[in-house]
Amino acid sequence: MKKKILSVGLIFILMVITLAGCGTSTSTSDSSTSDSSETTKSDVADNSSEVSDSSNDFKVGVVYIGDENEGYTEAHMKGIDSMQEALGLSDEQIIEKTNIPENETCYDAIVDLAEQGCDIIFTTSFGHEDYTIQAASEYPDIQFAHATGYQAAASGLDNICNYFTDVYEARYVAGVVAGLKLNEMIADGIITEDECKIGYIGAYPYAEVVSGYTAFFLGVRSVCETATMEVQYTNSWADMTLEKETAEALIADGCVLISQHADTTGGATACEANGVPIVGYNVDMTSVAPNTALTSAANNWGVYYTYAVKTVMEGGKLPADWSEGFAEGAVSITELNENIVPEGTAEKVAEVEEAIKSGELHVFDTSTFTINGSSIEDLMETDENYAKYKEYVFDGYFHESELKSAPSFDLRIDGITELTTD
């Protein structure tokens, strides 16, 4: 018996040694083959429909902040899956790393993907950006793309780009849905016009969140003029308990409708218990709040993933900043909860979406909001603190996500109160 155990042990040790041996040798060949794969890429550029067969060595790497249990990452994973299906890539061609935090582990993960021969690497969380840039400078032959970031254009590297979606458009439309619901509540006598207060669960107090809640609020106010809003930050992207507690606090404070820019369904759970309508984010929340979830603003990342992978496969070049909205199908709102949305909502939603697509309606139309009582145009002339917005504000609206893919609207407009600020 003893001998048997010993021999098993020896086999195991042998395995370790041999494997360590071949591992090191492949790593050197990996780096040398990266050039040759470049050439095969351009060869297949013409017959793009047959790309899948001839470019079997094309590899896509993805770094996620979380895993499928968290809405934001789930949305990205779905995007990658739809890209894989659209381009016909095999499972081996996509290497995904989940639960990668925003520290040097991220750099290690990216480099590991690079060494495994990935031709394009996506990183998905804001804090991954520095590490992506660091890796991009060391692997000039690989294309890097970072979601939600803002530094690619200024980094001086031509193999890194930023991408985002015009999710503010979806939030605006979701806001219209919320506004119609508020109107219905007023008509039914549940609340008075002055009680139209919305509660908003925000993650962090910076442009991405501010842009989102402002768009949502403007959507609401386009149909329900007396609405006001309170924003409470959680200082966390995904904290189920905290979001639930925040929603409860907002409801206790008199908010009659809740929306969120945070990644879990914690808020929806609290709303379902209290019978308060909620507009979610990223995922359809009717599974946890069947009687209160109206709809959710959602990103369809697959549009970019398909575009980016296809472009790089064909040897093309990606723009330093990419952000699209309804026009390209990159954002949407999830299916309306027909049981609780007011009649006529679907028609109104279709009308607003169409207006946004055609460019007839601009979400951040400067005539629709004021700051401390004055319009942004006036402030830019009189107050030097606002002069920097001249870049973005012209032709009567704030050009969100046009200069840079990442949101830049960080004005605090009248009608919205932030409950916590630092």
Added chain:
Amino acid sequence: MNIRINGKRKKNYIYLKKRDQISMKKSIGIRIIAIIMALIFCALIIIPITHLNPLQIYLEIINGAIGNKRRIWVTIKDILILFIISVGLVPAYKMKFWNIGAEGQILMGGVATAAAMIYYGDYFPNWLLLVIIFIVSSIAGMIWGVIPAIFKAYFNTNETLFTLMMNYIAIQIVAFCVIFWEKPKGSNTVGIINSATKQGWFPPIFNLTYGMNIILVLIITILVFIYLKYTKHGYEIAVVGSSINTAKYININVKKVIIRTMALSGAICGLAGSIIVSGASHTISTATAGGRGFTAIIVAWMSKFHPVAMIFVSGLLIFMEKGSIQIASLYGLNENASDIITGIIIFFLIGCEFFINYEIKLKKD
């Protein structure tokens, strides 16, 4: 079969006997058998749950940890950090001071390092900046270790609770500083500090990115073990650890020893914080210590404070951690899957201590 441990009945066929001594060969042998049995046991769990070949999973774990040069270096870097933290814990544990505050001491060292990099980055040459970093990070960790020690020495407070609470204060201080230094505002991340100038970064030595980490860890380890083994201070620590009354009897100033030893222990953990920030991550967040201050406790105790054993144990833990990322990405498993494997291995390793201390004897009637 009628098994009774140390039973007095005559029917016993198997009984346990405490070993007087065990040869090095035998004790290592028992541990290897334990690991192999753990892996077999893991396989029995893997097959029904995942329907994957367990051998393939083990091979991928190995591949993920040491599959290529890069991976080997990343693994080494993390082993060094876990190892140096456990080295920092050894003096305190030899004294039977239950310091579970390494996490906080690391964070304080890390935050001091980040502050030095941010505020002094432009004023000093890199070597001088690194010296400053080592000094401030050690002092920061030392303060965090000495506070509970003083309370223990003078008021006999419970050091386990005290050090644990100090961790939370440290986490809050880091959270505060992150908001203070965050870039851009509101994003809650500091980003890579001095990424353009590389001020306050460990320079590569002998062409090795982590050369300086190795040298630093080696020097500290040797000094600590000389201090514990061959100096009067080291002896005093051992006496206080085994019996405070004996220590008092032979005129050792127990209060002084407690404070002095925790100062040393805290300083090393603080320095470990600077190795993490300056030598690896170049950023600071509340996750900088990442639970390693607690894992290091397992490392120190499982190796019975033996430095070589500590390298092996920290190596094993990091190895499994790195492998876990690989199998998670390859098979679409959750990282938790390999946490289970690591847990089982640790369970078997701790369990096998029983067979190192006792031997099973067969009694023939």
